[in-house]
Amino acid sequence: MTRVASADVDVDLDSFLLRRRGAVCVPTAGLLPAADPWSTAGLVALDADLAQRGHLLTAGLRAALARLTPTALAAVGSGLLARIDHRLGADRRHLTLFHRFPDAVPDHAHILYSRSIRAFLLNQPRQPCAHCGRVGAEAGIAALAPCAHLLCPGCHHGLTAQGRGDRCPLCATPLADEPWLGEDNPAGRKAAEEFGGEQTLRPLRLAEGETLDVALAELTRLLARRTPLDPQDREDLAALLALAPDDLAMRLPAQIPVRETKAVVLTALLRRDPDGALPVLAERIDTATDVLRLLWSWSGAEPDLLPATARRLRLRNLPRPLRRGLLAILDGLPLPSLAEDLRRHRSAWLRAGELLHPYEYRNRYPTIAAAFVLLRETDLREHPVGAGFAEPPHPLRVVETGGRTRLGFTGFAGRAESRLAAVDVAGPARTLAARPGELARRLHHLLRVQAATAPGEPLPADVLRTVTDALRGAAPGPLLGAYGRLRGHREQGERRLYFPRGTVSLAHAREDHGAVVPAELARPVVESVETELLRRCAGERYDLALIDEGLADLVVPFAERAAAKTLVAVPRGSRQRLPAGERLRLFLHWMQPEHLRVDLDLSVALYDAEWRFTGLCDYTELVHGDRAAVHSGDFVSAPPPHGATEFVDLDLGRLAAAGSRYAVMIVFSYNDVAFEQLTDAFAGFIQLSAADRGVGHYDPKAVRQRLDLMGDAKVCVPMIVDLEDRRYTWTDLNTGADGGFHSVRRYSEEVGRLSKDVLDHFSPGNRATLWDLAVAQAAAGADEVLVRGRDGAGLRSWRRHEGEPVEDFAARLRQLVGADAAERATATERLAGTRAFVTLVDGDVPAPEKLSGSAYRLYPGPFDAAPEEVERLTAGDLLARGLSCRGRARLGHLTGDQTRSTCWVPVRVR
Structure with missing residues (x-):
């Protein structure tokens, strides 16, 4: 990519920092010595606009913005809102064909901010403090009167003790005689009903340090990544290289x-x-x-x-x-x-x-x-x-x-294939050991040969030793792919899913009638992989580790080259809970280029528990059942500058009561135009409250997920909703399509079969997960590990016993047995002042004080206000971090003093 113009690069870097760090760059060259009164007043409008999008200015960022001139503040604020709107898909006009959707289908600054804050507090009292970033203590967080900025009781008491309790610490507004804003009034209750859901404001903080230094630090992290970059990371890399x-x-x-x-x-x-x-x-x-x-x-x-790529390349x-x-x-x-x-x-x-x-x-x-x-x-x-x-x-x-x-010439592949055809596994094991990655990819094949030629016998000791030694040189992807493949339950004639390498995420399945690898044959190899993971993680020490049990639902990222850009980076195949409530709104937006008509269709295919087709909701059937699913209307083109938007509202309870178990979201290109030819195209879902039945409503703060439609594909299956369990499996898959005029009825059998194969393929225990990575890092790096229960329920503590091998400690953690005690203190209290390794599904843990170390979280929340000393990790970083094939320490049976961000590749089966 050619060098990017300076202005363009600045925008890219700002978006990069906002997305990865929840941080905002403020130009230091234009800062005034003190806050400008006009800018301070203008910040009220920015507060209101950000609250409508679910964001909150923290004290440091707000103070820096107040020191800008009014003109500079307008430019920075407008740019920030534009970047947030672009991420949420709110920078487009979203109008429905039927203007009173869904009811009419198929029948043809300060007051705003205060109202928004009341709504957030009524729905979810545990909001972040705008001054310190933490969630309020027992008394609960509250809004100051009259400015409505959020403050926790601890900060207020501290300011009062310093003699500064009569003014807001953010905007310096004099406080009323009763400093707290009342929540329970008619306007607040009405706003709470409109907002819906227990949403938490996302704190935005000031990006500290020079912009160039921040860019170089992020560039270094991307270059050191040991797994392929996804499309968003590749875009960031190009911008950072230009800087x-x-x-x-x-x-x-x-x-x-x-x-x-x-x-x-x-x-x-x-x-x-x-x-x-x-x-x-x-x-x-x-x-x-x-x-x-x-x-x-x-x-x-x-x-x-x-x-x-080659076909189009000159x-x-x-x-x-x-x-x-x-x-x-x-x-x-x-x-x-x-x-x-x-x-x-x-x-x-x-x-x-x-x-x-x-x-x-x-x-x-x-x-x-x-x-x-x-x-x-x-x-x-x-x-x-x-x-x-x-x-x-x-x-x-x-x-x-x-x-x-x-x-x-006879190459390595030819020699390996000829030796795998022999009856002895020792020869092919020695051959494959020369290329550890190939050995990891063919490990299941190797064990299958052993199972077929020597039924009931274990893998020979010398072969197991050869495999164990070779796995030390395997890359993280093949290593974890083999791990998930070998430890999962297998049956004769099962359908296996393959993800061919390509620019889009395609999946193919076929029946596998080869010999089944017995669990007892695979177990020593699985244990070798677990030991290898611990060996690679040994080296970096932490005072404490906090890991989330819900990480077991997040699959290790794989095939990231073909992953779509998303709002929340949920790895393909992961299973996540739906937003609270009975209703879900799916959306699709696209804009066609000049002189090319493009007709995309948002559709939902419904199936029962046995994957029998039970109905649909699309342009051919706008209402399903007793309004259990309602389509907003079919646009057949999307001309610029606004494009077109389609919605489908799902009533989860009604769909389940009518006999449907699964709802599959699908986007079709009806007239057979590939997504890559579109100017803009994205889809996702929105959380709806019981009262939210607005006219073509696209609420940016309620957007829970969106993905960009991209590549040479014409059918996309973003997710599969389990109506009974109220969870969805993020698939981010494309299917082949030819001939145009695509619809659910035409592909109902194919979509149902693919969906069933996907759920079977990613069923619990069949794939390596982020839980496996977190356990390995936590056990090898800390002597005390806190485990947070699913959905944030409960906190338990595991301590490594004196002289306990790290393998045994990791096994107790992995199986969640032998906990020392239920933790009475909160995670925030335990993490404060420590160097910690933190991996969370929800970032709703209040940001601890004086925390350092490393942290991963899937969903944003108050934890994003953690100090700069905390290294932010993505799922790809978690996968690559510490899993270099050049491990830094031998594990063996290490004592406490000695220790210190995908990936299944199918093997060819005979």
Whole structure:
């Protein structure tokens, strides 16, 4: 990607900080010595606008904004609101075809802020304090009178003791004789009914430190990530690289583990200084595929080497010095790996050869020339270069086939396949151990061979030792993929789900009639993986760990390259509870480009407990049953500038009472236009209160999830709702579609079968989860672990006994047995003043004081106000963090003094 203009980069960085850290940059150059009276008054309007979107200014941020001039405040505030609206999808006009939806289907600043705060407090008293970020103590948080800013009793008592209790600490407004704003009045009750749900305001804090330093810190984290970046991370990477200083090459980490990321970075260096970047390329490139990815990125494409990308890619010419430099790098690689890498991406390398001209320099670079002779299957007797290969270098050989003389080569994959066909597992285990990632991917296959050839016998000790040693070098993805695959329950003839690598998330299923791997055969390997996870996490110490039992519902991220951009980064296959209430509103918004009509359709397919089709709600049937599902009306085009929006309201209780168990949300491109051709397209769901039946209502603060529709796909299945359990499975999947005129009735059987396969595939225990990662990190890094019950219920404590092996401690945690006690203190009280490892589903834990360490949370909340010393982790960070194949300490049976952000890849089955 070319360098981004400065203004554009600033916007991207601001969005990056808002999304990842809940932080807002305030330009330091324009700050006044003291608060401006006009800006202080203008902040009231910003308070109201943010409250309508479910956000709250914290004290530090509010003080910085007050020091801006009124003009600068207007610019910063407008930009902040625009970024929030863009994330929530509220920057579009959402009108329904039937203007009185759903009732008419199918029949054709200070007062506002005060009212909003009352509504939030009536629905959920535990709101964050705008001064300290914590949730109020026993007396509960309240709003100050008359300004309505939220303050906890502790802060108010502290200010009173300092003689400052007569004014609001945020806006300095003199307080009334009764300093607390009454909640229970008619206006507040009405607002509470309109708002609905127990929603918590999300604190926004000031981004501390220089903007460039923040950008470089985030860039370093992305470059060090050991798992592929999702689309949002790749977009952030491009913006941050454009912000990097001229000495970017000197600031790069020693290793960039993800090869696609490395290609993007090297391309950025090439575009800055083509001549100066060549030594960096020679140092960083260690496989032929790295060169191919670089050529893809140099040509303006994603360096994923996918066939879909290749079909649209026009390779960009190379300057002669760069071409010679790349040939020299390729010629210096070992011939066996070079030949195998070229053959793995044969069609792509044939195109790349047209740019590199390897035969032109065959005397200077004979190794790469020989590899291309092999790749092109050149007849050595007819081609002029063939004379130089009468005696080819090892391991190439001359073969005669079909009257032609050419070079032959047996690669690693061929040797592994031939040995897997034998009756002895020791040979293929030794072969695969040379490539730990391949061993992890084929581990189930290896055990299946053992189960078929030696029924009832355990894996030989030498083979288990070979596997255990090799797994130390496997990447996190294949390692955890094998872990989930081997520990899950398997049956003869079960349907297995596959996720082919691609630009969109496709899934295919087929029946598996191969030998079932017995649990007793897989158990030693599973235990080896668990020990390896603990070994990799050993090294970083914490005073305390807090992990959430609900993490067991979050699948380890996999296939993130094809994941959609979402408001809440729920990993595909994860199962989450629905928002409180009986009603759910699904939405779809899209805008077509000029001169192209695009007709998207929001649909819901309904099935019973046995996955029998029970009905639908779409453009062909606007009302299902006794108004259990209601469609807002079918738009057949979405011209700019506003596009079009469709809604479907679901009454969960009525649907279940009518015999439906599952509701599958689907988006169809009716006239067969791929999502990637749209100017803008996204879908998601909104939490509705009992009183919220507004006209085409799109309430940004009530948006609970949205995903961007993207890629070369025409059918998207974002989620499956379980109407009985009131939970949804986030699928983020696409299905194949041809011919246009797509509808639920046409695909009801296919969608039902796919949905059932998805739920079976991600059923509890079948996949590695964030709970597995959190337990490994907590057990290896802390001697005391607090476990929060599902949905925030209860807190229990586990302590590592003196001399207890860390494996045993982790086993007790993993199985939730042998707890020391139920914790009486709150999580906030226990975490205050500690260095902690925190992993939560909901960030509704009040932010502790003087906390440091690392933290992950799925849903935002008061915990987002935690100090800057807390490292914020994404699910991808949690996966990659500490799981490097270069573990820093041997685990063994470590004592307390010695210890201190996907991924199932299907194997081929015979």
